[in-house]
Amino acid sequence: MIFTQKLGSLEGMSAERAIRTVANYVRALQEQLEYTLTTLDSDNVIEIDTGRTSVSAADGGTATGERILVKGNGGAAFSVEKTQSGGIVLRMTADDGGDIFSAGSGSGVIELRSRGALALDGGSW
Secondary structure, eight states: OOOOOOOOOTOOOHHHHHHHHHHHHHHHHHHHHHHHHOOOOTOOOOOOOOTOOEEEOTTOEEEEESSEEEEEEOOOEEEEEEOTOOOEEEEEETTOEEEEEEEEEOOOOOOEEETOOOOTEEOOO
């Protein structure tokens, strides 16, 4: 919580004292907000609501409410997306944008495209 101080009641105060009290309260809020905004970094951020905020990385990766995208060198990418029906889709894309791998929680189908390879216990197909 950023603002820890409450204004309190102004009843029974003279107009001059009430104005001074409000001015001091606003000044304290300003100082708290300024401190928070100038010290905000990854050490003190606990949670980011990706439904309201899009998080992006310098390499073009993003995290939004429905999708996480990680980009590699030359345009290769890995993404996890929530579908309209509430399922999850995993997708890996090659440097030129062609799909290598995709899997969806709704269908249970895993697709390896022409560039994909499968390795199980040291064997490859």
